[in-house]
Amino acid sequence: MIIAKLALRASSAVALALATTSIAVAPQAAAQEAAPQVPELVDGRIPVAEFVKQSNMSGTRISPDGRHLAYRTGQGGREVLVLLDLENLGTPPKLILASEEAREAGERTMTSFRWVGNDHVVMTVISRENMNGQLADFRRLVAYDINSGEMVQQAWRDAGFDAGQILNINHDNGTYLLQRDSVATSTERWGIPEVVEVDVSDGSYKTVQRTNPVVRGWVADGNGMVRAGFNSDSKNGKVRMLYRSENDANFKTVYNEADETFTSTLPSPRMFIPGTDDAYVISREDGYDKLYRMNMNTMQLGEPIFEVEGYDLQGIITNQDNTKVVGYYTFDGTMRRVFTDPTLKAIKGGLEEVFGQDEAVIVDYTDDFSKVIVYGGGMRREGGYYLYDTQSGSLRLLNWTRTALKDAPLNPVKAEWYTTSDGTRIQAIVTYPRHRMGEKNLPVVVMPHGGPFGVQSATNSTEPWNQPLAEQGYVVIQPNYRGSGGYGRAFEEMGREPGGYGKRMQDDLNDILTAYGEKGVIDPNRACIMGWSYGGYAAARGAQRDPNVWKCAIAGAGVYDMPLMNKWDERNLGRFNSGFQATSEDPEGISSARNTDGPWAPILIVAAKRDARIPMEQSDTLVDNLKKSGKVEGRDFRYIVQEQGTHNLPYDDVHIQWIEEAYAWLEKYNPAYIPSDGDSAPALVNFD
Structure with missing residues (x-):
């Protein structure tokens, strides 16, 4: 086996040498070469903005042959989306397409991309248009030919609103199955899709599955055969398969x-088992999401195949063909990728000897495992993306996640448990300020x-604001309050019980201050x-x-008037789905x-003008009512509308x-450092 020959299976000393001295670092892009060197990064305090800037690399996908x-x-x-030649790492990446988010009519955005064969990157593009006064999104696929540099429209002829769902890819033939609305025979059948086989080289296609009046979505197996169809009724919530x-x-x-109850897991096929009528499904049949083998004709579940005791299984990882x-x-x-395939398991184990436990994420790999894209870091230090050649054992840095930070130390993050005032145990993700470790009453x-x-x-999958605020000296606690996912059906149902939303769920947040105040970690009066x-x-x-x-409070893109929001949800999501909240x-x-009279904590309100999920009327209503109740802008509240x-x-x-x-609002009403703390804030690192 390839893995038996890898240097990563040598002693930990050899692995350490590989990590510190033997990594061949790829040339950086021009912007990265111009970045300032900041030797005081470890001791200094990193400004909050540095943690939220666009990443140098994300969504990385390697071509099947490992060349790009x-x-x-x-x-x-x-x-933007770019293409990197892995065989000529000295050349800069090539721009393929801007991937900005569409906001207004006439704008476009690239939402996702896939390789089809070795020569084409297929991108999902959203076109936002004005349809009788309402914004509507048209979804299409465009293929980028890496040899010619041309963009090729994929099955656009006679396509309706949605022509962007890939069901199966045949890399050898350069073809794929595409689910799409068709208006070839009638404009009254939008939302009732067909399935076509598309030739990626020229975008030509042929129909392999006609429309069915009760199907709104199709599923294909690993061999490219359409095996299942789905529909959901927005009025009664029934899902038909x-x-x-x-x-x-x-x-x-x-x-x-x-x-x-909105707490079950639909037993939909995650992978069809070749040569059988069985599929792997994830079900909460006995309270927690587990993996089962299920007969598709009878819908009968077998015994659990894989589970995580006390937690929900998050999903399965299949091979490139979706057959194993x-x-x-x-x-x-903590979110993890646990491999059962012997080769991938060995690769991950070897990489963790280099980067540390939970610090090596296998992002993508070629079919033969000869080249692997690895994200190294992310738990204890900022990280970067690496190219690992399993045949030679070389490990090459492609780019840091963020140029200025490189592999700067992160503020420690831990998953801990606390007990609420009604006796419920809740897990919280706690980020401790690295400059104040061991100090009390923070x-x-x-x-x-x-x-x-x-x-x-999760410790490695959180809102991206725990690190910048912990860096400034705050303990940041992100509670998985009742109703959160990952802890089974009963825990979610607790959030949906009468008195949960906005009441008992809110108490879970308050109870953090009691629990961590009793430990002496925080000062409950500085929250x-x-x-x-x-x-x-x-x-x-x-x-x-x-x-x-x-x-103080800081509220972004929030819902503040539930009756208004419930009406919006019913109008846009349907009567049944509007009950989700x-x-x-x-x-x-x-x-x-609707309760703006009386005392309020000072609140910063930030609204996104082009928010497609939470209408602006929510923030405007809150601000108008605060003013009517005598609250003064600049003292009691601040309102920021982000036009873009x-x-x-x-x-x-x-x-x-x-x-x-x-951060400015926090500093105004709850500063991180006060004279009685006995310490002072480290100097800010200057990145100019």
């Missing part, structure tokens, strides 16, 4: 149910994640709450409901915008504004 790498990179504060065993067989309904399970995505406070920022249901923070999306809701609710608890018990009582902002903070300018304004 496509990835996103920051350029002038925006994100159709299945067939053979290519010429008729589809039959095998599932047609609704989950009114090679590993799993797991969570226990200021704290509680940062609830978005969602809220089915989502979680602020900060968040985005649902986190923004929780921050505003905290400022309104518990002004005696929080010194579980706010029907007391929508007015849990709405901060969206719900995802996609650009450096809006992201930097968010984190810098948040």
Whole structure:
């Protein structure tokens, strides 16, 4: 085996030598070469903006033959897709396409990309258009020919709204299956897709699966045969699944149910097992997401195949052909990729000898495992992307995640448990300020994640604001409050119980101050709450409901008027799906915008004008009502509207504004360092 020959399986001393002296570093891009050297980085305090700038590399995908790498990179504060020649690393990356987020009619964005064969990068492009006064997104595929540099439209003729879902790729033939709406025969059938086989070289296609009036989405197996179809009813929530065993067989309904609790896992096929009517599915049949083998005709589950005790399984990792399970995505406070394939398992084990446990992430690899893209770092230090040649044993740095930070030490992050006032155990992700390790009674920022249901923070997958604020001297605590994902159905249901949303879930945030105050880690009287999306809701609710608890609040892209939001959700998501937020018990009582009289903690409100998920009326309503209640802008609240902002903070300018304004608000109402602390803030590192 290849792995038996790898230097990474040598002693730890050899592995350390490889990491420190033998890595051949690839030439950096011009922007990186011009970056200043900052020798005082370890001792100095890194400004908050440096942590949120666009990454040098993200979404990396290696071509099947291992000769080229496509990835996103920051350029002038925006994100672009580039191509890197791995056999000529001295040459700069080649620009393929800008991947900015569409905001207004007439704008375009590149949302994702895949290799099809060795010579084409296929990109999903969104075109935002004005349709009778409403913004509508058209999805298309465009292939970039790396040899000619030409862009080739993929099956655009007669395409409707959506022509961008790839179901299967045949790299050897340069073809793939594409699900798309078609208007060839009628414009009344948009949203009822067909499946076509596309030749990536010229975008020509042929139909392999006609439309079915009850199917809104198709699933193909690893051999390229369409095996299942899905539909969901936005009025009653029923999900219908159709299945067939053979290519010429008729589809039959095998599932047609609704989950009114929103806490079950749809037993949809994650991978069809070749030569059988079985598929691997993830189900919460006994309370936690586990992997099962399921007969698609009978929908009967076998015994669990893989599980993580006390946590939900996050997903499966399959081979390039989607015919074999090679590993799993797991969570226990930390997100991990656990490989069962012997080769990948050995590669990961060897790489962890170099980078440290949980510090080596296998991002992508060639079919024969000869070349592997590795992300090294991310837990204890800032990281970078590396090219690992398993045949020669060479490990080459391609680029740091962020040029200025390189492999700077991170503020320590730990997954810890605390007990709430009603006895519930909750896991929280705690980031400790590296400049103040061992000190007591520190200021704290509680940062609830978005969602809220089915989502979680993790030590290596969190909101990106824990590090910049911990760097300034704050303890940052990101609680996986009841209702969060990863801890089983019963834990999610606790957040959906009457009195959960905006009440008991809010208590979980307050109880952090008691638990960590009793430990002496934080000073409960020096606490602020900060968040985005649902986190923004929780921050505003905290400022309104518990002004005696929080010194200040920072709310971004939040929901503040639940009755208004529920109407918007019903109109845009359907009657059934509008119930996902579980706010029907007391929508007015849990709405901060409807309770602006009385004392409030000082609150910073940030709204993205082009937010497609949370309408601007939410922030405007809150601000208008604060003013009507006598609150003074500049003292009681500050309102920032990001003209170019969206719900995802996609650009450096809006992201930097968010984190810098948040830090300024913290410093004004809850400074990280005060005279009684006995220490002082390290000097800021100058990156100019």
